[in-house]
Amino acid sequence: MMSNSNSSTTYTKPLNGLEFSVSSPGKVILHGEHSVVYGKLSVAASLGLRTKIHLFEIDCPNSIILKILPLDFEQVFDLNEIQTLLSNSLPMTSKTADFNWECSHILDHQAHLQVVEKVIGKLLENKNHPVDIKTNKAVKNLFYLLSAILGSTKVILTPLCITIDSELSMGAGTGSSASFSVALAALFIHYLKLKTLDLDNVSKEGFKFFRWDKRDLENETRFTARELEAVSDWAFCGEKLFHGTPSGLDNTVCTYGNLVKFRKNHSTTHLTVKTPFNLLLVNTNVSRETLKMVEGLAKLKTTFPHVVEHILDALEDLTVSALDAVKNIDNAAVSSDSEDLEKGFQEWNTLIQMNHSLLTSLGVSHEKLEEVMMILRRYGLVGKLTGAGGGGFAISILPPAYDPEEVIRVLKEHGFEVILTKLGGQGVRVD
Ligand SMILES: Nc1ncnc2c1ncn2[C@@H]1O[C@H](COP(=O)(O)OP(=O)(O)OP(=O)(O)O)[C@@H](O)[C@H]1O
Ligand SMILES: C[C@@](O)(CCO)CC(=O)[O-]
Incomplete structure (x- = not known):
């Protein structure tokens, strides 16, 4: 006992x-x-x-x-x-x-x-x-x-x-x-x-x-x-x-x-990528509630239904294109094709930036998130908010061989918490 x-x-x-x-x-x-x-x-x-x-x-x-x-x-x-x-x-x-x-x-x-x-x-x-x-x-x-x-x-x-x-x-x-x-x-x-x-x-x-x-x-x-x-x-x-x-x-x-x-109410597809994507998680330390952020967008959609619907359609197209980019990056990494790899990352980065801007237009960004985006850009990176927005974390996918030491130092200097991690990993399990 x-x-x-x-x-x-x-x-x-x-x-x-x-x-x-x-x-x-x-x-x-x-x-x-x-x-x-x-x-x-x-x-x-x-x-x-x-x-x-x-x-x-x-x-x-x-x-x-x-x-x-x-x-x-x-x-x-x-x-x-x-x-x-x-x-x-x-x-x-x-x-x-x-x-x-x-x-x-x-x-x-x-x-x-x-x-x-x-x-x-x-x-x-x-x-x-x-x-x-x-x-x-x-x-x-x-x-x-x-x-x-x-x-x-x-x-x-x-x-x-x-x-x-x-x-x-x-x-x-x-x-x-x-x-x-x-x-x-x-x-x-x-x-x-x-x-x-x-x-x-x-x-x-x-x-x-x-x-x-x-x-x-x-x-x-x-x-x-x-x-x-x-x-x-x-x-x-x-x-x-x-x-x-x-x-x-x-x-x-x-x-x-x-x-x-x-996609809601549809069966889920589990994707396998062979590339271990490195990721910066940047915490703005601004707390918010998912429920309130979702309610805020619902209100905006009631006020401007057509405008918001167009932005939501654009987000759908963007996700489809991003999935193609990720597939291209993964194929290029597997075949060690550095030219295609760079092209794939450039395309994905453009889409990530567009994604953040579209979310900003829906009113779910925050000035601290914008500050993170500015710092990332200064160091040749792009990012976006993740989750409900209004604060919380921003993400930035690192291109292969990118050394994040300097950008991490600067982000921390500005008061942000930074976690360097990898995408993916096991789901729920008995340990
Ligand atoms: N680790 C935890 N332990 C206990 N309760 C938790 C934990 N994480 C979340 N909760 C509960 O869930 C509620 C909502 O949490 P939180 O605001 O983190 O969710 P969230 O907005 O879904 O976060 P995220 O955007 O990360 O998904 C909290 O108020 C708390 O009651
Ligand atoms: C904002 C949202 O899209 C993500 C929250 O993590 C809400 C949801 O999917 O239920």
Whole structure:
């Protein structure tokens, strides 16, 4: 048995208790932020920075210890209260018999959220000092996903400690909330799997039959295609709690990783590029809310519908052209054709610059982002905002053999935080 003396709550880990970690990447949108909300094509990639969640069973009766390190939050929740959330009948938009943990689309999300808000709101209120809005939303999201995923199953919750940590900045355009929702959905699905491996029917009476396929059980540390689909779908529900009407791009790229070509309500294409693109991530340190930025554009579109529609169409054409440029660069890199490589990069850079200008015309830039663009230009680079804009991160793809030392120094001198990283990387996984 192990005990934790650092935490304000003392607990022990039972011998052979369940313990595992999952992690999910952040993302950058290369082309198509905002226009993707209106059905246009987009392309995004995962990042090496991840959200990590560690879960283990504890010998601490009737407790769920939740620690969210980026929000400096720690609370012990009453397990019985949480178990009642799981015992409540889940509200459906269709017959209960059609629902199991894979069928997020027929849960009545608004009605379920109201139940979660009532229970969790009360538990959070019990604290001596009130929690801030960010924490409130994060905790509700967690218990919403836990109860929605496990609520139709025979799982009886055991005392747990759940610790969430993240390498991603919040409210900055690199998919912190999507990565958080994806990691949570993956955590509860993996917990469900480990708890119900041997059951003939995982679902409670009255719900749709579910049993793990033999192939699902072959590798307990990898998510199957079917599980990944459920992770992304549930994370999309989580994203709705944060952002109202998200396109689904962020949860898709954080689930699957690497490069994805995405159009709302269409199947996603996973792109493979052999070129390891180096990327500068420049944080303006100006915080903003995705929901407000998306609402701002919706308002502009209501005022000037035709003008905005033309710009959105231009963004669609731009994404298609950028995908061609990326393909050309990748082919040239593979065949070591330096002339074609340079031409490809020049074309892509032009499109990146145009992309940023079009987004600026839609009112989603910020003076700090414009300052970053100016500095990048001085050093022969181009960039664009990424994600919702209004602050947050700018990205700049580095041409091969470009030494970024000087531009990084100058950006830092101007107060910007700079991360040198590579595009792509694994999606959600059990670590
Ligand atoms: N790492 C995290 N841990 C806990 N909660 C998080 C985390 N990241 C995001 N959240 C929750 O999600 C909410 C929205 O986060 P954020 O503003 O970063 O999302 P975002 O605008 O989608 O960011 P991005 O543009 O990077 O996708 C936060 O208020 C918080 O409740
Ligand atoms: C601004 C937006 O396009 C990207 C946010 O990362 C919103 C969305 O896709 O839901």
